[in-house]
Amino acid sequence: xxxxxxxxxxxxxxxxxxxxPGQIVEVTPDAALSHDNTAPISKIFRSIGVERVARPDIHxxxxxxxxxxxxxxxxxxxxVIREFVAEQGITHFYDVxxxxxxxxxxxxxxxxxxxxxxxxxSHTPTAGAFGAFAAGIGRSEMAVIMxxxxxxxxxxxxxxxxxxxxxxxxxxxxxxxxxxxxxxxADGALYQSVEWSGxxxxxxxxxxxxxxxxxxxxxxxxxxxxPPDEKTVAWLxxxxxRPYEALYxxxxxxxxxxxxxxxxxxxxxxxxxxxxxxxxxxREVAGTPINQAFLGTCTNGRLSDLAQAAQVxxxxxxHPGVRLVVIPASSQVYLDALEAxxxxxxxxxxxxxxxxxxGPCMGNxxxxxxxxxxxxxxxxxxxxGRMGTKESEIYLASPLVVAASAVAGYIVHPQDL
Amino acid sequence: xxIKGRVWKYGDDVxxxxxxxxxxxxxxxxxxxxxxxxxxxxxxxxxxxxxPGDVIVAGKxxxxxxxxxxxxxxxxxxxxxxxxxxxxxxxxxxxxxxxALPAITCPEAVDALEDGDEVEVDLEAGEIRxxxxxxxxxxxxxAVMGIFExxxxxxxxxxxxxxxx
Ligand code: SF4
Numbered sequence: 001x002x003x004x005x006x007x008x009x010x011x012x013x014x015x016x017x018x019x020x021p022g023q024i025v026e027v028t029p030d031a032a033l034s035h036d037n038t039a040p041i042s043k044i045f046r047s048i049g050v051e052r053v054a055r056p057d058i059h060x061x062x063x064x065x066x067x068x069x070x071x072x073x074x075x076x077x078x079x080v081i082r083e084f085v086a087e088q089g090i091t092h093f094y095d096v097x098x099x100x101x102x103x104x105x106x107x108x109x110x111x112x113x114x115x116x117x118x119x120x121x122s123h124t125p126t127a128g129a130f131g132a133f134a135a136g137i138g139r140s141e142m143a144v145i146m147x148x149x150x151x152x153x154x155x156x157x158x159x160x161x162x163x164x165x166x167x168x169x170x171x172x173x174x175x176x177x178x179x180x181x182x183x184x185x186a187d188g189a190l191y192q193s194v195e196w197s198g199x200x201x202x203x204x205x206x207x208x209x210x211x212x213x214x215x216x217x218x219x220x221x222x223x224x225x226x227p228p229d230e231k232t233v234a235w236l237x238x239x240x241x242r243p244y245e246a247l248y249x250x251x252x253x254x255x256x257x258x259x260x261x262x263x264x265x266x267x268x269x270x271x272x273x274x275x276x277x278x279x280x281x282x283r284e285v286a287g288t289p290i291n292q293a294f295l296g297t298c299t300n301g302r303l304s305d306l307a308q309a310a311q312v313x314x315x316x317x318x319h320p321g322v323r324l325v326v327i328p329a330s331s332q333v334y335l336d337a338l339e340a341x342x343x344x345x346x347x348x349x350x351x352x353x354x355x356x357x358x359g360p361c362m363g364n365x366x367x368x369x370x371x372x373x374x375x376x377x378x379x380x381x382x383x384x385g386r387m388g389t390k391e392s393e394i395y396l397a398s399p400l401v402v403a404a405s406a407v408a409g410y411i412v413h414p415q416d417l
Numbered sequence: 418x419x420i421k422g423r424v425w426k427y428g429d430d431v432x433x434x435x436x437x438x439x440x441x442x443x444x445x446x447x448x449x450x451x452x453x454x455x456x457x458x459x460x461x462x463x464x465x466x467x468x469p470g471d472v473i474v475a476g477k478x479x480x481x482x483x484x485x486x487x488x489x490x491x492x493x494x495x496x497x498x499x500x501x502x503x504x505x506x507x508x509x510x511x512x513x514x515x516x517a518l519p520a521i522t523c524p525e526a527v528d529a530l531e532d533g534d535e536v537e538v539d540l541e542a543g544e545i546r547x548x549x550x551x552x553x554x555x556x557x558x559x560a561v562m563g564i565f566e567x568x569x570x571x572x573x574x575x576x577x578x579x580x581x582x
Contacts, residue, residue, distance in 0.1 A: 024560040036443055037485075043446075048571055049580040066443055073444045122484040122508060138512040139486040140570045147574060152560065186430050187478035191507050220478060222507055275430055362439035362483075383434040383482060385458040390435075 002250025004158040005225045006193035009133040009247050013116045021157045021256075028149050031110045032058050033119030034142050035101045036065040039080040041120060044143035053088040054149035060092040060110055061085055062101035067357040069096075070365035088146075099330025099356040102126040102214065102298040107332050109239040113228040113246035118142075118151060123298050123380065125221060128213035129206065130236070131228035131246050133193075136217065156193040156222045157256040158249075163198035165263040170415055172308070173208040174300055174378070174398040176200070177215040178269045180261065182279025190220035192256065195249060200263035201226060206235040207302040214299050215380050218276040268413050270376075271396035274384040282401060285411050290395075291373040293324045293406035295351075297361050300378035300399050301329030303336045309403035310342035312414045313349040319409030324351035325367035327359040351406070363388030376405045419539055420498035420519065422470030424547075425463060426532040429476035433488040433509065435459035442485055451487050452494030469496035472538060474530045476502065479520075480509025489516045499538045501545065503527050514561050515570035521545070526552035 003011070003018060011018050014025035034041055038061050045053070053059065061081065069075035078096065085093040094104050102123055105111050113131035117124065120142040127134035137151065145151050167176060181188065194216050201209070213224035228246045236244075268282040295301070295309050306328065318324050326346045328334040334356055337343050346353050352367065359366040361379050363386060369375050371391035382394035395411065404414040435458040437451065445451055456463040473479075473492070479502035480488060489512040492500070499519035513520035519540060526545045529552065530536060536547040545552040557565055567573035 024558065040446060044571060048574055048578070050578065071444070077443050120484055122482065136484045136508050138484055138489075138508060138515055140515045141511065144570055144574045147578070154558075186481055187504060187506075190478065190504055218481075220481060220506055275432075277430075362434075362442070364440065364443070381434070381482065383432045385438050385440075386434050388440050390458045 001254060002252035004193060004253040004255065005195055005247060005249045006133060006156050006158055006223065008249065009114065009116060010153060010155050012247070019155045021155050023155045024152055025155060026150050026152050027116060028055065029058060029118045029145065029151065030115040031060050031105065031117045032142060032145050033060045033062070033101055033105055033117065033121065033124060035062050035121060036077060037120055037139055038084065039077045041139050041142045041146070042080065042084040044140055045146040048143065048147045050147040053090065053146045056089045056091070058149070059090045059146070060105060061090055062094040062098060062104045063096050064100045064357045065362065066364040067096040068355065097331055097355055099333070100298040100301065100358055103302065103329040106130065106210065107239065107330055109236065109241040112236065112240055112244040113232065114244050118145070122217045123214050125216050125224045126210055126214040126298060128224040129210040129226050130232055131225060133223050135223045156191055158193045158195055159189050160195045160197070160255045160258045162258070162260045163196070163200035163263050164260065165200060166203055167200055167263045167266060170400065170413065171266055171268055172398040172400065173204055173211045175269050176263065176266055177212045178271050178279050178396065179266050181215060181219050181277050182269065184219060184259070186218060186220065186275060186277040188219045189216060192221055194221045194224040196224065196226050202229065205304065206231055207304040210302070211299055218380055268398065268401060270401065270411065271382055273382055273393040273395065276380065276382060276396065282397070282411070282413055285395065286416070288411045289374065290322060290376050290405055290410060292367065292369055292375045293322065293402045294360060294367060294375060294377040294379065295324065295399055295402050296327030296329065296359055297379040298329060299380040301327060301333065303333050305378065305399040306333065306337045306342045307340065309399045310345040312400060312403035313407065314345050316349055316407050318350040318406050322406055322409050323367065324349070324406040325360065326351050326353045327366070328356050330356050360387055362386060376402050376411060378402050419537060420470055420472065421537045422468060422472050422498050424472055424474050424530050424532055424534040424536050425467065426530065427459065427473065427475040430478045430481055431459060431475050432482035433480055433485055434482055436480065436488040437485060437491045439483065442487060448490050448494040451491040455491040455495050464495065467495050467497065470498040472498050472536050473500045474527055475500065476527060477504045479505050481506040484508045486512045486516070489513055489518055493518050501526050514564055517565055517569040521554050523552050523554040
C-alpha cells in the first residue's frame with residue numbers, strides 16, 4: 001500500500017522503511033525556526049544544564065515580532081538573543097528589519113522540498129508551500145532541540161484537498177483558503193497533514209501558494225503540503241541553501257478524508273470577528289464601516305499582494321478618517337515594491353508604510369486599533385484581543401478587498417468601487 | 418495522583434489569545450505574573466477566583482491559535498489541576514504534556530459537567546468522577562507518558578542526558 005507525503009518524509013527522516021499514522025518517531029529537523037521568543041527559549045535551554053547548542057547549523061533565528069523594539073523590555077529581549085546566537089555560533093541569524101520569519105525562511109532558501117522543518121511559531125506550516133514538512137512546536141521543545149538536536153513527532157493522519165478548475169478573476173488564494181476553513185471549521189484538520197492538489201493549485205504562483213499552508217494553522221493542521229513543481233524549482237534557483245530531493249505522496253496512499261472543491265464556485269470571502277472559520281461571502285458584509293486597514297503579515301505581505309493592493313490604490317485616496325498600514329513581509333519585498341513604484345502609490349494614497357516585521361498583527365505596535373474600532377486585515381487571525389484590545393473587531397480578507405475598503409471607508413470588493 | 422477542584426466551564430475553540438493575550442508575550446516572563454493574566458480576555462473573574470486543583474472543562478479545539486507556551490504556563494502557575502475538553506489543538510496539547518498539565522480528551526464528561534461542579538480526576542485509573550457519575554478516558558500514549566511522569570519535557574530531557582537536578 002502507498003504512503004502519504006507525511007508518512008514518507010517522517011520515515012525518511014527517522015531512517016525507517018515505513019511509518020504509520022499514530023507512530024511516534026524521533027528526528028533531527030533540517031531547520032529549526034524561532035523568533036523573538038528565542039530569548040525565553042535560551043533561558044529554558046540554559047536551565048537544562050547543557051553548555052553548547054547541539055546543532056547550531058540547523059537553527060534559524062529571525063527577529064520579527066516586535067521590531068524595531070517598541071519598548072525597553074522588547075529591546076532587552078532582542079539583546080539577550082543577539083548575545084545568545086553569538087555565543088552559541090548560530091550564524092543563521094536575521095536581525096531587526098529583515099522580515100517576518102516565515103518569509104525570511106523561504107527567501108533565505110531554508111524552506112526546501114523534502115525537508116523537515118519545525119518552528120516555535122504556529123504558522124510554521126507556511127514552508128509546506130515548497131513541499132517541506134513544516135510544523136509548529138512549543139518553546140520547551142525548541143529548547144530541547146537546542147540541547148539534543150532531536151524532537152519527537154507523531155505521524156499524522158492525512159487530509160487531501162483537491163481544487164478543480166480555475167479561480168475566477170478577483171478571487172485569490174486567500175479567498176480559497178478562508179472558504180475551506182469556513183467549510184471545514186477551525187478544527188477541520190486537527191492533528192492532520194493537509195495535502196493540497198488540483199489544477200487551481202497548480203495555476204497559482206509560488207507567493208500565492210504560500211498563503212494556503214500559512215492559513216492551515218487556523219484549521220488545526222499539523223502541516224500542509226503543496227507538491228513542488230517547476231515553478232517551485234524556478235523560485236528556489238539561486239536561493240536554495242543546499243541540494244534537495246522532493247517527495248510526493250503515492251497514488252494509492254490512504255487518506256483519512258478527501259475533500260474536493262470546484263475553484264469556479266469560490267467567491268471573495270471575509271472572515272468575520274472573532275474566529276477565522278466565521279467565513280461569509282464578501283457581499284454579506286459589504287458596506288460595514290471600517291476605521292483601519294492592514295496590509296502585511298506572513299499571510300499576505302508579499303510582492304504580489306502589494307502589487308494587487310497598489311493596483312487598486314493607484315490614483316486614489318484613502319477615505320477620510322481611515323488609516324491604511326502597509327508592512328512588507330521582508331526587506332526583499334520592500335526593495336522590490338520600491339522598485340516597482342508600489343511604495344510611492346501607497347504613500348501618495350495616504351497610507352503609512354512601515355519597516356518589515358509583524359507589526360500590529362498580534363497587537364504589539366505600529367498601528368493597533370482603539371477600543372470600538374473595526375480593522376480589515378490581510379492577516380490570518382481575528383481572535384478577540386489579537387490586535388491589542390478585546391474591544392475591537394477584526395475582519396480578514398484578501399489584499400484586494402483590504403485596499404478597496406481603505407478607499408471606500410467600508411468593506412467592499414475593488415470591482416464595486 | 419488525585420486532582421480535586423471545581424469546574425470552570427467554557428465553549429468551543431477557546432484560543433490562545435484569550436487564554437494569554439499576545440500583547441504580553443514579550444513583556445511578561447515571570448510565571449507568577451503570567452498567571453495574573455490567565456484567561457484575561459475570556460473570563461475576567463477566573464484569575465482572581467480560581468483555586469489550586471480546579472479543572473477547566475471546554476468544548477472542541479481547546480488552545481487553538483498561537484504556539485505560545487505561556488497559554489499553558491499561566492494555568493500551571495494558577496495550579497489548575499487539569500483541562501478536560503472534547504479535543505485539543507495540537508501544539509497546545511504538546512505544550513500541556515511538556516509542562517505536565519493533564520490534558521484529557523473526554524467529550525462525555527464535557528457534556529455532563531456544569532460550571533461550578535465538584536470534580537475529581539484520577540489519572541492512574543483514567544477516571545473523572547463528579548456527583549456519583551464516572552467517566553473514563555484512555556491513558557496517554559506510552560511514548561509520552563515518560564515525559565509526563567518526569568514532570569515535563571525539561572526534567573525528562575535532563576534525566577535522559579544524565580544531568581543531575
Ligand atoms: S505576521 Fe502575524 S501571524 Fe505571521 S508570524 Fe508575525 S505575528 Fe505571527
